[in-house]
Amino acid sequence: MVFYILLLLAAVGIAGYLAGRGKAFQVVGGEVRKLHSLPSQHGTYVALFATLPALFALVIWGLGSPGIETSIIKSRFASELAGQGVPQVEAFIRDAKAIAFGGLVGFTDATKEAAAAAYRSLHTTSLTIISAVCALLAFGGFLYSYRNVSERFRARHVVERVVRVFLIACSIVAVLTTIGIVLSLIFESLLFFSEIPFFKFLFGLHWSPQSAFTGAGTAAGEVNEDIFGAVPLFVGTLLITFIAMLVAAPVGLMSAIYLSDYASKSVRAVAKPVLEILAGIPTVVYGFFAALTVAPFFRDLGQALGLGVASESALAAGVVMGIMIIPFVSSLSDDVINAVPQSLRDGSAGLGATKSETIRKVVLPAALPGIVSAMLLAVSRAIGETMIVVMAAGLAANLTVNPLEAVTTITVQIATLLVGDQEFDSAKTRAAFALGLVLFCATLALNVIALRVVKKYREQYD
Template sequence: MSTIYLAALLVLVLASFVMGRGRALSLQAGGTAKLHSLPSYHGWWVVAAAAAPMILVMVLWSALVPGLIEAAALGSLPPAMQPSDPLARATLLREIANLNAGTFTGEARPEVAAAAAAMKSWSTVSDWARLAVGLGLGGVGLWWALNQVDVRFRARNRVERVVLWIMIACSVVAVLTTVGIVFSVLFESLRFFARYPWYDFLFGLQWSPQTAIRTDQVGQSGAFGAVPLFVGTALIMVIAMCVAVPVGLFSAIYMAEYASPRIRATAKPILEILAGVPTVVFGFFAALTVAPMIRSAGVSLGLDVASESALAAGLVMGVMIIPFVSSLSDDIINAVPQSLRDGSYAMGATRSETIRKVVLPAALPGIVSAIMLAISRAVGETMIVVMAAGLAANLTFNPLEAVTTVTVQIKTLLVGDQEFDSAKTLSAFALGFVLFFFTLSLNVIALKIVQKYREQYD
């Protein structure tokens, strides 16, 4: 039914635009005064007036009615079968949903089958009622907007105001989404810190999150010292940036300042292909090609190299994020005004001196932003680390040993059937909060650098 509703909304939008624009064209053809707004603006105003009620009905109906139907279906069960806690309620609703979807295996209880049939019937009636109410209100909006179409009607102003409110709403949704993510992670982190001291988490040197489910099991309390994870994350990130920043920045300088248009048109798309390669492919490349090569080279030099190492993961990750540095830096260098270059040449500077002393300082804010974006991408990478660096939480600065990162441990802690009330699972949220704080700090530092040099070169 949702598909039918969206199809009806699309038909109403098309009809509204055609009717509104047609009404304005008829006034323009038969009237003596010129329309204040173009006919297309009148059409879009009618679209806004007709579509807004249908969209509002869809949102409110989806938010309120399903909960009422579920409550009514559960209320139809005998008192002895009424759920006593949220888990029992969720189990009953899942059983009812499986019965209505035809995926329930086994013999259903007659009371639950009756409740499922009633819920399905009420849902069907609700869907048709939603469609009728939405079309009715949309038709009222269409009629009202068509009556407003006039020679002196300021349709352009109305449409621009509607677009402004849409952009404000999108901004509010983005901000509220960010705030919701932060607070959800924060609250779960506080639950973890209520069970495990925050200073032991931030400064502890042993990471072993395995905890016992029952009191008679061995290892009833895990060790949640996250320093090995922070060190592993930083080690792989530094190796990756040592590859990505020089290669990406020098390639951007070459394409922007030295390459001919033909070479640039060929080299830049080829370089940006790396951004479209799935990370699992890079992970296979690191595990099957780079890691054995590093191990073979280390053995030939008499070094003890692990089969999974931070060096292998960092090198491949650096190759993966080269486009983030090169493409953005290339666009930023090209955006530097040509007048700065011409002034430098007029003072007798060579091309290399102009690039080092004029172009790069002027483009530094954008280059820093590109590097910070690449660092955030490196910190958040999981698949390459899993396949090339391993899962061992070793506290080491040796790039030839196996390490793990914060994101890998978050993935490991939240995979499979987990008890979301245990310290083991809650520690993943604490790791996520620390990672969020780290990336936020990087962005603040980048913003300060950008502001400093932007004031100097604007």
């Protein structure tokens, strides 16, 4: 039905365009130069006025009507639903909807059938209303704008203002996304912190939310506060990130130096694509590689050396994550190193320094703020990386800094807490949002610091 309304609106829009354009031609008797705006602009003006208000109404209806319908149903069946818990009421509504509009029905009874019938009639009413409103708005808008079309009418200004509003709205989407992220994280986290004290979460040493409830069953509302201590996760994340940076920082930096200062053209023609391919490989592939090849390799190596290496060791996940970050570090450092002016290198060479001395004593100190910022961004990337650790790191939260043991990370826990079927209103799932908030804040802080470092310490040479 909504689809047909949209189709009709599109037809009205096209008709409006043609009508507006035709009228613009007609009012000046074909002498277009007499018009203030082009005929096509008059046409667009009519089309916009005929469709946009109706479209708005439709969007608002689409967002608002399901909630209103549901609340009406709830109030109508209040007596039947009295005394039931929130999940039961939700299940009731879900089933009633499924019976009414098709879908997976859990089980059905007379009350649900009645509710479904009520739903159907309500929906028909609301559809009729919105259809009428759309028709009215489209017709009214069309008439109003069509009457406006005249020789001196500034249709272009109106159209361009609409275009500009559309452009602004689109750029606001990015801001809305950020607001959405922050609000959803904070909202769920606040609910979480109302159950679990903030400091127990941030400084607790024990993490096992899978056993979150002291008793079994839905009635067990008692949440054990002591098992939401996230410190093991922070330590695990930092450990894996540290290992990753141990691989990525030297390799990435040295390859950037080599590519910018030593490599011949042919070497660069090969090496650049290699790094680009490394950067383009999806993280799930790295994860598979870590779990399948690297982790068993380290385990066997450890066995040969007489060391007990866990099959999901932090080492394997860290090393593979390091490989993944190499191109990131390298391309950022490359930009920074290339930004050091040639005159500094020439001056150093003129004093008799070799190339490596120039790089170590002149170029790198000059590029240091940029390199530090690149490393911070790489750390932020490593902290937020999910798939490698989900596939190759452990699930058990061990509080250890031994890279040979299995540790778990923030992202792994978010993924394991939220993947699978469960209701989204337990302390367990909210814990994932609290972790997400920590992750978001950490990466944001790192990015801000990275930017500040560059701004504050960069030397202006030119």
